[in-house]
Amino acid sequence: MVKTNTQGHLTIGGCDAIDLAHNFGTPLIVYDVTKIRYQFEQFQAAFDETKINYEISYASKALAIKAIDQVINQEQGHLDVVSSGELMTAVAAGFPMAKVSFHGNNKTRAELNLALDQHVGTIIVDNFYELTLLEQLLAGTASQINVMLRLAPGITAHTHEYIQTGQVDSKFGFDIASGQAEQALKQVLASQHLHLIGYHAHIGSQIMAVNGFSALVKKLVKLSANWQEKYGYQPAVLNLGGGFGIQYTANDQPLLPKNFIHQIVTDLKAEIAKTNLNLPAIWLEPGRAIVGTAGYSLYTIGARKEIPNLRTYISVDGGMGDNIRPSLYQAKYQALLASNPLASPTQTVTVAGRYCESGDILVKNQPLPDTSPGDILAVLATGAYGYSMASNYNRVGRPAVVFAENGQAKLVVKRETASDLIRLDLDYLN
Template sequence: MFLHGTSTINTKGHLEIGGCDTVELKEKYGTPLYIVDEALVRQRSREYVEAFKQSGLSFQVAYASKAFCTLAMCRLAEEEGLSLDVVSEGELYTALQAGFPVGRIHFHGNNKTPDEIQMAITAGIGCFVVDNFTEIHLLNAIAKENGAKVNVLLRVTPGVEAHTHEYISTGQTDSKFGFDIGNGSAFEAVKLSSEQSNLNLLGVHSHIGSQIFEVEGFQMAVERVAAFAKSVKEQLNVIFQVVNLGGGFGIRYMEGDTPLKISEYVKAITDGVKQHFAGTYDKLPEIWVEPGRSIVGDAGTTLYTVGTSKDIPGVRKYVAVDGGMTDNPRPALYESKYEAMLANRGKDQVEETVSVAGKCCESGDMLIWDLDLPKVNSGDLLAVSCTGAYNYAMASNYNRIRRPAVVFVKDGSSDLVVKRESLNDIVANDVIPERIQKQPSFN
């Protein structure tokens, strides 16, 4: 397994993250356990900020909280000078409870409810990213009822398909997201938004996909958005103060993954803005981006305890762990692949190939196929790398399995940031109707 960030193998042969021995973390917190390398999260955040500072452009780096949203993560993002992208009342509530500066919160989503819009307006968030014509009218009406004028970006689809999984491609014409530039709906959205009394149109937002390893897609998106900005300025006399180019910057999950340095992604975007907007605007727009996975993805490791095994001669050996698709549904959803190692035997030689199964009652609950490991024993600890993004965020209670705890590790200290769910938590919201209440028995 490739060792990310502060990860190392200590003198005991144990995987160590943030100066914390994973065997000791298991003893203290149990498994499954999400472990977050705090120093690496901060490093990634600072790489974005520093790269934009080098460009000389005005900017905001907004952490896409859908990747991993907790009170502690919101606080960390604030400390690193990031803005925050939320897409639901739950993410917004988390940000507000963490005391995140409301002016740096951006609210996304293709189907914001009236209650969510009201909540965001009441809080005084910095910007709404508007996704469709219905929302333009709804947002303006609710803002008017509240005597507010709200900042908006219009999400546009530039017709760019990045090299990514089909389920996480979002910039092409056929997408549930945004106003299409090619068919004229984006132009109509700009015209309509600029006419609304309670909307302040700041600019546009574009997002072309996720887990992208090249810059050409971003460069093409910048070029098309710039051409659109030029036509809007000429025909409607509307100038975009902000251009948000989304996220999607890739990370290394497996050998063969080839993500670029953060600085290379940022340079490609900012160079493109300078090139394509220079002839249109006297002052270049402020550039926003929304990295999520590339800030927290490779900083996360999930620790499991090995339980049973099943050897099918001539076919494969299954090794089961105490988690699975409930804490990491991505292999089932996207056929995502991961690297892993025995955290308690990090210096042992490879002896066998196994496939790692989860404990859910689903044949599709497989975390890793064909993984080379030392001879695996019941009680061993399996560490799966790069689980910081979309693992805790997508975790479920399928089979009524409790969701794991989350710890931040840094400089030899570990801090619990999400408690492990209790059995009482599992039934906390259940209600038994009176008509099927257990009746007293009469003998």
């Protein structure tokens, strides 16, 4: 729901979007922190109603900055990281390492060593190479690390092929059908250094229906029961990943967290009742569902190009450098005029970015009221995978990030300057 103030301006976290743009400059990414907290608490409340042990593990790849890690920690959350950079961001934010899990399909020796040194709570193991590295790093010590096995369950989410992850033909996880997963299980159970706490699987992103999760629960419980009979091991945790969809446009109809969670837990209890297994804890890894709709990208409108009987372009001072998703996998967004977000449209335009690519289009065929150069355009629901996938293409600095809550705005990431961009360059001729 779009909120406005007495001037009719868009507000974010109780702050006037026009004032934010003027005070911090554009492009600017602004987060409504109350929305972040609300989304996280919706997941917690839904689980609390089911009376099951759980963890909400924020997938920090959606937005990995100190400020969001600190908010998640305030909300008593768990944190999922996928690189040494995300891990060290969590360390810098003061996040408790016992509540961190470390993902990734090609963790390096250095990254795994860092995770061990920082006493990361759980490493989610993706392949045999990683098992070998962990055994080498822990050899000759009395140390033990909690691990999960990431499994490729052979379940495909109905979403864009770039964000499907659970199918057999995937770079992620130990394949179940070929026997790789069972081989990995035996290897971990035989290890003195690896303490297996459960299984992980992830089927994709921007998922709008619960049936894929239901199928995943049934498959993992059946697999767990089979492996319990063969090896005497049953998981304490089933991590079902994330991928919960959000509303980018009016065509998106996402489920509420409680709809996902209540069905997942109902299915789990029904399937467990058919076995000799104890009821495991459930971990989920929402990222987009926590920060996506809380984020707004503010741009200043510049040039206009009208092609009679074809299209009108308005260009803004950002684009694929701060939000590559439309160019990468045709993601769709909605935009509005921050000075009058409820105004009736008088035109249909395509919002183009400033980067030297024809594909640098943020929003196609967007109805808007009359616009002029200097107006502030707000693109909605850019909180996930915008800043975290931002680049310095065309030698343009990444935008600033502001957190807004209860009418107070705080700069949490500085805007990159030209000096920042050349800081690592070295002279060739000297």
